[in-house]
Amino acid sequence: MKPGVLALLNIFTQGILVYFLLVNAIYMLFVVMSAFGILRHFRWTRFLQTQEIFSSPMSKPISIIVPAFNEESGIVESVRSLLSLEYPQFEIIVVNDGSTDTTLAQLVENFGLKPVRRIYRKVLESKPIRGIYTSSEYPSLVLVDKVNGGKADALNAGLNIARYPLFCAIDGDSLLDRDSLLRVVRPFLEDPDRVKAVGGVIRLSNGCLIRSGQTVCLRLPKNSLARFQILEYFRAFLGGRMGMSMLRSMIIVSGAFGIFRKDIALACGGYNPNAIGEDLDLVVRIRRHCYRKKIPHRIVFVPDPICWTEAPERWRVLARQRGRWQRGLLQTFLFYGRMVFNPRYGRVGMFALPFYLLFELLGPIIEILGYLTFVLLIFWHKVDYPFAFLFFIVSVVLGTLLSISSIFLEELSSKRYPRFRDIFILGAYSVLENLYYRQFLSLVRAKAFLDYFRGRNVWGAMEKKGFERT
Amino acid sequence: MKLYSSLVLVSFLGLLVITVGLFLTIIIRRAIVQYREREFAVRYREIEVELLKLLGEPGVDRALALADRYAKFPHVLTDVLLNYARSLWGGERAKLSAIFDRALRPRFRSDLSSRRIVRRLRAARLIGFFADQADEAVIQGLLRDPPIVRLAAANAIAQSPSTEAVPIIFRAFETDDVANAHAYKNVFFSLQLRAENGIREALRKSLELEKIEILIEIVGAIPIIALAEDVAAFAGHSDKEIRLRVAQTLGSLRLPDMLPVLLRLARDEAWEVVAQAIKSLGRLGRSEALDVLTQALFSRQWHVRYNAREGLLNMGEAGIARLEQVAGQTLDRYAADMAAMGLVDAASKGGA
Numbered sequence: 001m002k003p004g005v006l007a008l009l010n011i012f013t014q015g016i017l018v019y020f021l022l023v024n025a026i027y028m029l030f031v032v033m034s035a036f037g038i039l040r041h042f043r044w045t046r047f048l049q050t051q052e053i054f055s056s057p058m059s060k061p062i063s064i065i066v067p068a069f070n071e072e073s074g075i076v077e078s079v080r081s082l083l084s085l086e087y088p089q090f091e092i093i094v095v096n097d098g099s100t101d102t103t104l105a106q107l108v109e110n111f112g113l114k115p116v117r118r119i120y121r122k123v124l125e126s127k128p129i130r131g132i133y134t135s136s137e138y139p140s141l142v143l144v145d146k147v148n149g150g151k152a153d154a155l156n157a158g159l160n161i162a163r164y165p166l167f168c169a170i171d172g173d174s175l176l177d178r179d180s181l182l183r184v185v186r187p188f189l190e191d192p193d194r195v196k197a198v199g200g201v202i203r204l205s206n207g208c209l210i211r212s213g214q215t216v217c218l219r220l221p222k223n224s225l226a227r228f229q230i231l232e233y234f235r236a237f238l239g240g241r242m243g244m245s246m247l248r249s250m251i252i253v254s255g256a257f258g259i260f261r262k263d264i265a266l267a268c269g270g271y272n273p274n275a276i277g278e279d280l281d282l283v284v285r286i287r288r289h290c291y292r293k294k295i296p297h298r299i300v301f302v303p304d305p306i307c308w309t310e311a312p313e314r315w316r317v318l319a320r321q322r323g324r325w326q327r328g329l330l331q332t333f334l335f336y337g338r339m340v341f342n343p344r345y346g347r348v349g350m351f352a353l354p355f356y357l358l359f360e361l362l363g364p365i366i367e368i369l370g371y372l373t374f375v376l377l378i379f380w381h382k383v384d385y386p387f388a389f390l391f392f393i394v395s396v397v398l399g400t401l402l403s404i405s406s407i408f409l410e411e412l413s414s415k416r417y418p419r420f421r422d423i424f425i426l427g428a429y430s431v432l433e434n435l436y437y438r439q440f441l442s443l444v445r446a447k448a449f450l451d452y453f454r455g456r457n458v459w460g461a462m463e464k465k466g467f468e469r470t
Numbered sequence: 471m472k473l474y475s476s477l478v479l480v481s482f483l484g485l486l487v488i489t490v491g492l493f494l495t496i497i498i499r500r501a502i503v504q505y506r507e508r509e510f511a512v513r514y515r516e517i518e519v520e521l522l523k524l525l526g527e528p529g530v531d532r533a534l535a536l537a538d539r540y541a542k543f544p545h546v547l548t549d550v551l552l553n554y555a556r557s558l559w560g561g562e563r564a565k566l567s568a569i570f571d572r573a574l575r576p577r578f579r580s581d582l583s584s585r586r587i588v589r590r591l592r593a594a595r596l597i598g599f600f601a602d603q604a605d606e607a608v609i610q611g612l613l614r615d616p617p618i619v620r621l622a623a624a625n626a627i628a629q630s631p632s633t634e635a636v637p638i639i640f641r642a643f644e645t646d647d648v649a650n651a652h653a654y655k656n657v658f659f660s661l662q663l664r665a666e667n668g669i670r671e672a673l674r675k676s677l678e679l680e681k682i683e684i685l686i687e688i689v690g691a692i693p694i695i696a697l698a699e700d701v702a703a704f705a706g707h708s709d710k711e712i713r714l715r716v717a718q719t720l721g722s723l724r725l726p727d728m729l730p731v732l733l734r735l736a737r738d739e740a741w742e743v744v745a746q747a748i749k750s751l752g753r754l755g756r757s758e759a760l761d762v763l764t765q766a767l768f769s770r771q772w773h774v775r776y777n778a779r780e781g782l783l784n785m786g787e788a789g790i791a792r793l794e795q796v797a798g799q800t801l802d803r804y805a806a807d808m809a810a811m812g813l814v815d816a817a818s819k820g821g822a
Contacts, residue, residue, distance in 0.1 A: 044591060117811060117814045117815075118815075119811045394482045397489055401488060407496060
């Protein structure tokens, strides 16, 4: 082996060490910021009653848009849960995006929906609408049946029909806590001019029970993959999003549950049907629009309104989902690369986008390259095994610390798992996930690059069990 | 490499201690929180039972005894008092006030002027029920606090405002930043008709446009019919948003006297104002507006056509007849389509 190659490998290895330290330091900073944010939020809101928001004349009506493609397993339960929401004025627009299963039939049958001729203004382009259905029994429910065009296209169709100044985009397989809207709308009341979008917490319903359209979380799921994802969601929402919100750098409002001002979404051209991650794409465009037009704006994360969604319980399905998310992230940087490190876009250009680029997008590639380098060094007998072993266990402990911190954040916020046993199980999974789960995800996310450039950008089917009822 | 290894080893041990420590903190914290919650619930039930017993009795002696007994549990006692204060009035509320004076007032006063926002916020919740004249100056200070405290304080004042409190609220509104002005909508709405004089006086002052918009909007939201003329005076204002609010508010007030003002606004240069005026004319339901609404069906603006259709549907048979007339003509396809859809809507609702 040439000494030059070895020197290069050494430099690369040291670079990875620095990267490793940097990424973990930033994640720990997020955890600390989030802990402050969550504590402050819950201290302040402890004295506020959602009933005041309910009776406030300032509460703006909300259109809830639910795009549904082959959601027969959970759509009826999901709509029932939405109908029981506490909010002064709202409408539910379910957009059946050309489902090939019984989604449409189930909705029509369960809610007594009938076709009507309804006028709407086609502000955003979308695939043709085949029919609009309403029900005299549920006047706030509208079903739009359209030709399949993807999630973004369905959301645009829903936006064309929506009547209210705020809209909430949620997935067809999601359930909202009864007072979620009252909680998530609070930033719009406190700062109506500047707040353009608000995101809430997404949690996994696997292992939970559904009672009267509401999720009652009593236990952890038995499936280990779902348990890993529970920890991941804690980290992502209570750690990452809350931290980003504290730093006023939010660029993701999850497509599964987020509220937007309709006027700003329309001004930005609505959802982009060509975007793989339509939620991220919309928020970045809103940010870009506001910075370019010098519109004061805030995009906020609120840690207590909760939306429940089902996580994949099979490795293959999980890989498909994460591959799609990673391709969405990559595409966003290809679309909006000019915003990165551009001071014109404030904190978003100088911090949020570079963060996502360096640590979320490139992270898996750097990690995989690190493993490959290690294999090469083994092959060339250049590994300092005691050091490598120590480094490995430090990385495991650091990963565990981040996950335990996210459990701590969960304890500060909602404490949904009442049993001590669940905390111990999550603690054990915090260690386990560093041994194979994280590596698996890095591999999947790195492969997403290849898939994207090979043009493999299909959405892929998600397998769902549906909600477990009591 | 040895230096690296030592560093990594130290880091490992440090991180391990922090991780295990944090995990233990979670477990211990949860145990403490659960214990406290249980204690709180038990204490709450105890106080509640005693309070319910004394509410039916004459005099405040037992109330004072209760205050003495539970003064060492201020959070629980505050919660019980707040929950009951919302539904009790007169003599029974006086008993709650007696308990409050005895057990909680000193703490409430120190919270009101505390440097910590959380404590001021906690005190703000109690203002509406238990504040007295002596607290007025401090309460006024709360209206200059961060939005969340200001909103809570203003809400609390508005729930049971004294005659002195209403002018305080309006003074705070007039002098506050425009960015905070929206927070006052809630307060004005809670004041209901008591806001009349304050709004009238404020409308006569030269306030920022956004504040005038809010005042006009709130007149329609409550609604305060006596302020219709004051609002109508802004119909010729140069700002489009103000004229828009005027059209909206006059529609909410539903006063036939305001028909000429709305007809004038229906000819405004801004289509947004026209759309709103047409909507308000529809809500008024007066036959004098039939021609204007029919004409509006031929507008180039979708919103104007849509509001005209809704307005005509609101006018009963006369409106339906006009819709049929427009649906039958062939000169303007957009107007005909809008009218036809209106007729379908009316048929599906059983209105035709």
